[in-house]
Amino acid sequence: MKDFKIVFTGPPGAGKTTAITTLSDSRPVVTDVRNTDVNLSKDNTTVGLDFGLIDLGNGQSVRLFGTPGQPRFKFMWRVIATDALGLVILNDNSLPDPLAELGIYLDAYKDVLPATNCVVGVGRMAQRSSPSIDDYSDVLSGRGLMVPVLPVDVRNRDDVLMLVEIVLAQAETRA
């Protein structure tokens, strides 16, 4: 049995908990509590981690970990990402400055990103189409990162599975 670890990170409300819940074959571990931050328009927020499991069916499984989104939980970002096969950065295109949000996570993981399998999933593009996928790619290439960027609906299992498959494919290519 071989386990892979993939970490979902990104800003609050990007859909990390939903993505892991959508994909997990077992009941996910969720550490959401009531949100008291008036600047964040959601009822609950993740403060510890999310965890889910995908059985790949060939004796292999993928362990999915989600980070808390708020920068005050930055200490958890690297703890959770330790020994991960790859990183899925989820973003919310309806945020006021989505590219700046992306930058926060690129900065946080800048030491490991050049050698890490990574994909960026952009949610809520139907609500707001700008910045475009190309704009995201430009930001990434400006940092010397060749990272795929995809529009994603985290409620859609196939969309989220695609992100995981891209990370696994990158890992296979590097091996």
Add this chain to the structure above:
Amino acid sequence: MSTNLSSLVDRARVAADAVVGAIGEDSAVVISTADGFDLAHAGARAAEPARLAAMMSSFAAVGAAASEEAAIGVPRCLVVESTQGRLVVRCMQVAGESIVTMLLTDKSVLLGLAWNQLSALERTLSQK
């Protein structure tokens, strides 16, 4: 911050000061919301209460998830026993709000005393 939480802040300061007064200046107390915002703190060792509050909320939430997984109910206390001291974290419900309180002590303070002080703190916070 909700009205409930705002009304707790003054009592939280008093309660935190009382615990540090009872245990000693070499201790620290941070009282925070379940989502990691510090409401009050006391003690010289609480150098960065905002960071400690966020860390303790993560710790408490992971403890709650583990308690649920193990079907042992709702966590009351979590303890980090380290080589030079300990962190005792108490999860409490006060005025309908989930509150996480952390007490940092050195090794000379008995765990029972820490628990006792945190129980007293919870009673203080619960008083109207």
